[in-house]
Amino acid sequence: MxxxxxxxxxxxxxxxxxxxxxxxxxxxxxxxxxxxxxxxxxxxxxxxxxxxxxxxxxxxxxxxxxxxxxxxxxxxxxxxxxxxxxxxxxxxxxxxxxxxxxxxxxxxxxxxxxxxxxxxxxxxxxxxxxxxxxxxxxxxxxxxxxxxxxxxxxxxxxxxxxxxxxxxxxxxxxxxxxxxxxxxxxxxxxxxxxxxxxxxxxxxxxxxxxxxxxxxxxxxxxxxxxxxxxxxxxxxxxxxxxxxxxxxxxxxxxxxxxxxxxxxxxxxxxxxxxxxxxxxxxxxxxxxxxxxxxxxxxxxxxxxxxxxxxxxxxxxxxxxxxxxxxxxxxxxxxxxxxxxxxxxxxxxxxxxxxxxxxxxxxxxxxxxxIFEYFIGCFAITVVPPFILAVFGFRGTASTALMGMAIGILVILTWNHWVQPKIEIDGKFIAIISNGLTMVAAHYLLFQPPGKGWIEPDDQQKRIKQLIQAFKKFKKSIDLDSVVIKS
The missing domain is CATH 1.10.4160.10 (Hydantoin permease)
Structure with missing residues (x-):
């Protein structure tokens, strides 16, 4: 098939x-x-x-x-x-x-x-x-x-x-x-x-x-x-x-x-x-x-x-x-x-x-x-809202756009004034700034109903239970093998 x-x-x-x-x-x-x-x-x-x-x-x-x-x-x-x-x-x-x-x-x-x-x-x-x-x-x-x-x-x-x-x-x-x-x-x-x-x-x-x-x-x-x-x-x-x-x-x-x-x-x-x-x-x-x-x-x-x-x-x-x-x-x-x-x-x-x-x-x-400008810009702009969404954050368009704008602003500022002095790139700082800005904007500004952090859905809970059950099962097998060897 x-x-x-x-x-x-x-x-x-x-x-x-x-x-x-x-x-x-x-x-x-x-x-x-x-x-x-x-x-x-x-x-x-x-x-x-x-x-x-x-x-x-x-x-x-x-x-x-x-x-x-x-x-x-x-x-x-x-x-x-x-x-x-x-x-x-x-x-x-x-x-x-x-x-x-x-x-x-x-x-x-x-x-x-x-x-x-x-x-x-x-x-x-x-x-x-x-x-x-x-x-x-x-x-x-x-x-x-x-x-x-x-x-x-x-x-x-x-x-x-x-x-x-x-x-x-x-x-x-x-x-x-x-x-x-x-x-x-x-x-x-x-x-x-x-x-x-x-x-x-x-x-x-x-x-x-x-x-x-x-x-x-x-x-x-x-x-x-x-x-x-x-x-x-x-x-x-x-x-x-x-x-x-x-x-x-x-x-x-x-x-x-x-x-x-x-x-x-x-x-x-x-x-x-x-x-x-x-x-x-x-x-x-x-x-x-x-x-x-x-x-x-x-x-x-x-x-x-x-x-x-x-x-x-x-x-x-x-x-x-x-x-x-x-x-x-x-x-x-x-x-x-x-x-x-x-x-x-x-x-x-x-x-x-x-x-x-x-x-x-x-x-x-x-x-x-390519990695400096194309991949770097994508990571700074998109990765923080994506990670927050995966972990249950539901924000507005303005929240995401504010975070994206701050991330770009931070990398431009860092690379112009800070990087020439310490020779360390600021992409990681910009990614963190993007995520923190989104969370801060969510709590400091008015948000419509239904926005914020949500609980894991039933599928995520079942997956977590399956993983925990597998770990317990594996641990029990390891203990049994130790007992048999002893």
Whole structure:
């Protein structure tokens, strides 16, 4: 039944957007991993680990604490599971204007992610065709990505993600083997060499280093800076229980895949510790047989197409569903109209992403730009009202808009006057300011009836009881095993 469902075309916008919530947990885990580990991660994080060492390994590893935190929120998402997006939830709680802002910012984030994938695709294509013009490569990469994204909804996303999962299980181990052989060092020699490098020593984490401290504080907001691509997997799930399963499994598999990426970077460093970040992939592919090189390039292309396809899919949902309903006040738009608009949005979004890529051809500069402005603005503006809503807060549109405005004002003020002096980014402070402003405005200003904190619904109470019962059952099993052993 599931296989038949995936191969059929969607007949409603709900099917097109979230797969009609009939996806098996393993399929959701695969789709989620494909979203997290796009080609940009492979192309970007190997050089970053090579350059920054143990500090960057810890930062990337701690990202999965962020995934674990979201699973705790997912257990309280019962009242919102029938929504199609985070903008849909924001609109349900705070009204149409916060919904429009959320949809606009989420669309911007999606286009930013697509720009990163186009950049990676152009780099991958350039690995095989050195003589071709860079602008032509970017245009070709955009054409391939947008063409693929336009021809389907969640159906094509899942099919591509399944193919990308194959790249995780084949190409990453293949790269580990290749760079280890190329390093021409035994395990003992490799460990001895790393022990002599200060940036790969664990004691560096416990030394008071202003540069390291600033890096950690600057990445602190990632613990709660949920981006639309991650949150969308909650709405694709059947229930909060499935959300818990999906996010916990993604945390485990994500750490395993990250470990493989770290090993590639470490073996490259062992082989040659004098490379620049921009030279690392050239070093990896040098001396690789044409068949292996083509396999690696195709795998990177599959990764980028999968992640870019999902990002364009999110942009299409935000515009054709959330923004159009907010602007027109229509709750039921014909599916064929939404589908046509979605395809148009994918085309326009791809072209906008291509323009961004032209202005930022360097992958590291582009990634910093996207995360600094696009993801940062979304996190500061949308995450606090979303978290409050999940925990039972029901505010007005003015309350949410005040919090959003204060969050933006705080980050602008902080980055203009404070950050140049202490070199610490203010996004985490801005997120907290947004949430506190909303709560303060609710209690200090007049509020209409029905607003404020609500009690957990029956579904949330049942989930909590099931979790407590499972913990007691597990504890009783552990005690019985201790008694038997004694």
């Amino acid at each position: 599931l296989r038949l469902y995936i191969t059929q075309k969607a007949t409603t916008f709900r099917e097109y957007a979230v797969g009609n919530k009939r996806l098996h947990t393993s399929r959701l885990v695969t789709t989620f991993l494909a979203t997290l580990f796009g080609g940009g991660v492979l192309m970007r994080e190997i050089p970053n680990v090579y350059d920054k060492g143990i500090v960057h390994i810890i930062i990337i590893g701690s990202f999965f604490l962020h995934i674990y935190i979201i699973h705790l929120l997912g257990l309280r998402m019962g009242p919102f599971m029938q929504h199609l997006s985070i903008a849909d939830t924001i609109g349900n709680v705070y009204g149409k204007y916060p919904r429009m802002i959320t949809a606009l910012l989420a669309t911007s984030c999606a286009i930013g992610f697509v720009a990163i994938q186009i950049n990676v695709m152009s780099s991958a294509i350039g690995m095989c065709m050195d003589a071709i013009d860079a602008s032509m490569v970017i245009f070709l990469a955009t054409l391939v990505l947008v063409s693929y994204a336009i021809f389907g909804g969640m159906r094509t996303v899942i099919m591509t993600d399944l193919l990308q999962f194959v790249t995780f299980t084949i190409v990453i181990p293949l790269l580990i083997k290749f760079v280890f052989i190329k390093a021409d060092k035994s395990f003992l020699e490799a460990i001895s060499l790393l022990q002599m490098q200060e940036k790969f020593q664990f004691k560096k984490l416990f030394q008071f280093d202003k540069k390291v401290l600033n890096m950690v504080l600057n990445n602190l907001y990632y613990a709660i800076a949920f981006n639309p691509a991650i949150i969308q997997h909650i709405y694709m799930s059947t229930s909060p229980i499935q959300v818990k399963k999906v996010f916990l499994r993604v945390t485990l598999w994500g750490l395993i895949i990250s470990g493989g990426i770290f090993l590639i970077a470490l073996f490259v460093f062992i082989g040659d510790s004098t490379l620049l970040k921009e030279e690392i992939w050239l070093h990896i592919l040098t001396d690789m047989s044409p068949a292996y090189r083509i396999c690696v390039v195709i795998s990177i292309l599959v990764m980028t197409i999968s992640t870019g396809d999902f990002a364009l899919h999110i942009a299409a949902i935000m515009v054709s569903h959330d923004m159009m309903e907010s602007m027109r006040g229509i709750q039921a738009t014909p599916y064929i109209q939404q589908l046509r608009l979605s395809k148009l949005i994918k085309l326009v979004g791809g072209l906008l992403a291509m323009i961004i890529t032209f202005y930022h051809p360097n992958l590291f500069a582009l990634t910093k730009f």
